[in-house]
Amino acid sequence: MRFKRFAAVAAGIVASTMVLAGCAGDGGGADAGGGGDEGPIQVVILGGLGAEGILADNASTAVTAALASVDAINDGGGILGRDVEITHLEDNADPTVAVTKLREYIATEGKPALVMNSGPSTVAEATIPILTQNQIINFNIGPTAGSSDPSVSPYTFDLSATVPDYLGSFLAEVEDRGYEDIAILHGSSAYGELFGSQSKTVYEEAGLNVTGMEGFDNAALDMTSQLAALKTGDPDVLILDAYGAPLGYVLQSLEKLGWDVPVMGNTSVSATGLIATEAPAGVLGTDQVKNLTMQVFASTQYDPEADGVNEAVERMVEAGDIRSSLILAYNYDSMFLFKAAAESAETVTDPDALVAALEDPAVQDAAETVILTKYGFTAEEHGPHVAPEEFAFIAPGKLVNGQFQP
Numbered sequence: 001m002r003f004k005r006f007a008a009v010a011a012g013i014v015a016s017t018m019v020l021a022g023c024a025g026d027g028g029g030a031d032a033g034g035g036g037d038e039g040p041i042q043v044v045i046l047g048g049l050g051a052e053g054i055l056a057d058n059a060s061t062a063v064t065a066a067l068a069s070v071d072a073i074n075d076g077g078g079i080l081g082r083d084v085e086i087t088h089l090e091d092n093a094d095p096t097v098a099v100t101k102l103r104e105y106i107a108t109e110g111k112p113a114l115v116m117n118s119g120p121s122t123v124a125e126a127t128i129p130i131l132t133q134n135q136i137i138n139f140n141i142g143p144t145a146g147s148s149d150p151s152v153s154p155y156t157f158d159l160s161a162t163v164p165d166y167l168g169s170f171l172a173e174v175e176d177r178g179y180e181d182i183a184i185l186h187g188s189s190a191y192g193e194l195f196g197s198q199s200k201t202v203y204e205e206a207g208l209n210v211t212g213m214e215g216f217d218n219a220a221l222d223m224t225s226q227l228a229a230l231k232t233g234d235p236d237v238l239i240l241d242a243y244g245a246p247l248g249y250v251l252q253s254l255e256k257l258g259w260d261v262p263v264m265g266n267t268s269v270s271a272t273g274l275i276a277t278e279a280p281a282g283v284l285g286t287d288q289v290k291n292l293t294m295q296v297f298a299s300t301q302y303d304p305e306a307d308g309v310n311e312a313v314e315r316m317v318e319a320g321d322i323r324s325s326l327i328l329a330y331n332y333d334s335m336f337l338f339k340a341a342a343e344s345a346e347t348v349t350d351p352d353a354l355v356a357a358l359e360d361p362a363v364q365d366a367a368e369t370v371i372l373t374k375y376g377f378t379a380e381e382h383g384p385h386v387a388p389e390e391f392a393f394i395a396p397g398k399l400v401n402g403q404f405q406p
Contacts, residue, residue: 047118048093062118064320095126159330169391183235243268333369
């Protein structure tokens with residue numbers, strides 16, 4: 001199979017397999033990643049644009065971010081004087097399809113210099129072993145149990161913030177607000193359970209009082225009983241994990257109970273569409289969210305002074321669709337990280353040298369990333385180690401081009 005290439009970002013996401021190039025030409029063959037010193041550097045982005053619902057929305061934003069990033073790198077002179085070509089492999093958010101497409105690409109085009117994915121974690125779990133075997137640098141937005149462990153996945157770098165990263169931000173905000181008594185409500189998903197249990201530990205270790213913690217079944221239509229139990233503890237704040245339809249039921253139950261308590265929602269809350277949608281389809285502007293602030297990346301809140309983020313958004317709008325918040329736009333930072341590493345190591349073909357460069361704090365600073373301003377990769381952990389200042393807690397607002405409007 002040959003992979004069709006497009007020469008302009010304006011082509012957008014219009015095919016199941018495509019390439020954005022800074023110059024024309026076929027970079028295929030055994031050394032598609034750039035085995036020589038000439039020709040475009042080959043990069044692959046996996047993404048399920050043909051998936052259903054939220055998976056397609058998330059993939060659209062992630063793929064668009066990758067395309068826009070390559071466009072920015074090529075406009076800036078490429079990497080080591082070479083342009084970059086990016087191929088999108090449509091995986092339908094299906095691990096089996098992703099494995100098939102990736103293996104086919106490597107067999108026919110050669111090893112790319114870099115691979116990115118668009119989630120979910122099941123796709124990462126299926127493809128990372130192939131990338132490890134082939135010694136291909138890859139950036140991952142769907143963390144798995146071993147994806148950030150260099151002893152397991154030495155060429156993988158997780159971009160997505162972890163639960164401890166998110167909780168570090170929560171703790172800093174809770175302490176800034178002077179809250180001492182805290183209640184926690186979380187959903188029954190694996191993430192929700194982890195968020196709940198680790199939240200309790202973090203707050204108690206900081207000397208704060210957890211007055212109660214309740215979980216709810218994500219299939220439930222009413223959470224009044226859990227909220228009533230938490231209310232008896234008279235907390236200063238309710239920490240909330242809820243995603244999708246369950247969030248609506250939590251807010252309805254709060255209103256039904258008449259509990260006037262500050263609510264701090266995690267990124268699952270801010271990623272739920274009804275928060276950014278006006279009634280009757282959503283809850284924006286209603287009394288149900290009058291006490292709610294929600295955790296977001298600082299880059300997902302529009303700031304007219306944030307030139308780097310605003311340029312990224314402009315490039316993404318030109319490249320395709322931004323159908324979720326910029327919390328799914330990590331891939332925009334990928335090419336800047338790769339460029340900084342390549343220029344430090346003076347190579348795009350030595351994966352071990354690139355790994356060592358990516359672990360270097362000076363290289364991370366030189367990348368000048370914008371979705372997150374610093375990725376704290378280390379030789380011990382290839383995770384982002386996101387600092388609390390990368391986050392903000394804001395009131396719900398309209399979402400325009402991936403950013404909440406003030």
